[in-house]
Amino acid sequence: MLTPIPAPCADLVIAPFLHATFALFCQAPPSVAHWTQDGTAVVIHDLHRFAADVLPHHFGHSNLVVFVRQLHSFGFRNFHSDTQSSWEFFHTHFILDEPERLCYIQRDASVDEHGLTPLQCEMNDIVDQVSQLTALVTSLTQERRCCLAKEATNGIESFANEDLELLEEVLEILELPQQPLTVVPTASWDY
Numbered sequence: 001m002l003t004p005i006p007a008p009c010a011d012l013v014i015a016p017f018l019h020a021t022f023a024l025f026c027q028a029p030p031s032v033a034h035w036t037q038d039g040t041a042v043v044i045h046d047l048h049r050f051a052a053d054v055l056p057h058h059f060g061h062s063n064l065v066v067f068v069r070q071l072h073s074f075g076f077r078n079f080h081s082d083t084q085s086s087w088e089f090f091h092t093h094f095i096l097d098e099p100e101r102l103c104y105i106q107r108d109a110s111v112d113e114h115g116l117t118p119l120q121c122e123m124n125d126i127v128d129q130v131s132q133l134t135a136l137v138t139s140l141t142q143e144r145r146c147c148l149a150k151e152a153t154n155g156i157e158s159f160a161n162e163d164l165e166l167l168e169e170v171l172e173i174l175e176l177p178q179q180p181l182t183v184v185p186t187a188s189w190d191y
Contacts, residue, residue: 014102017070022099024058036088039096041079044087073108141171 025035025042032054033044044050051064059067068078068087076091093101148167 015074015105015107018074018094018102018105020058021071022094022102024054026096028054035096041088041090042094044089045085047085047087074105075108145171 025033028034028050032046032049033042035042047064051062051067055064055067056062071078071089074091076089076094079088079090091105093104095101144167
């Protein structure tokens with residue numbers, strides 16, 4: 001059963017990927033890939049030929065995994081076909097006789113172009129920031145050591161002995177070997 005068509009899609013843009021995918025299944029050799037008889041799903045029969053011959057013609061690459069990941073990011077679901085070697089994909093608004101419904105298919109906002117969730121992207125950003133801050137602390141520590149050495153050689157006694165000892169301890173702690181940040185997701189994290 002088809003779901004009702006949502007409000008008009010005049011303001012919605014059809015993603016180029018959807019145009020190319022629609023055309024791909026209309027133009028592919030039927031022995032490789034085609035629409036189902038009722039036009040509500042698409043089937044890939046020959047995965048090897050699909051990746052080697054059909055994908056490069058429409059997308060400029062032959063990576064089937066990337067193509068399937070893109071389908072999933074637009075909300076397509078795959079089902080097992082009659083044979084194990086065939087893959088079938090379905091989306092409520094991806095219908096052969098109703099290409100105007102493509103405008104209702106939108107990329108899942110929770111997945112970026114690399115297949116990462118917002119949480120994974122945020123974690124990657126935090127890891128990058130920690131690495132940058134560690135490098136900055138190391139740089140500032142070295143710079144401060146150089147300044148202290150210059151002051152000591154010039155005979156400037158601007159610090160009390162206690163202050164110098166405390167500063168030396170802090171610098172030694174900062175110079176301890178830094179362990180790389182390893183984030184281990186727990187079962188409670190929601191991807």
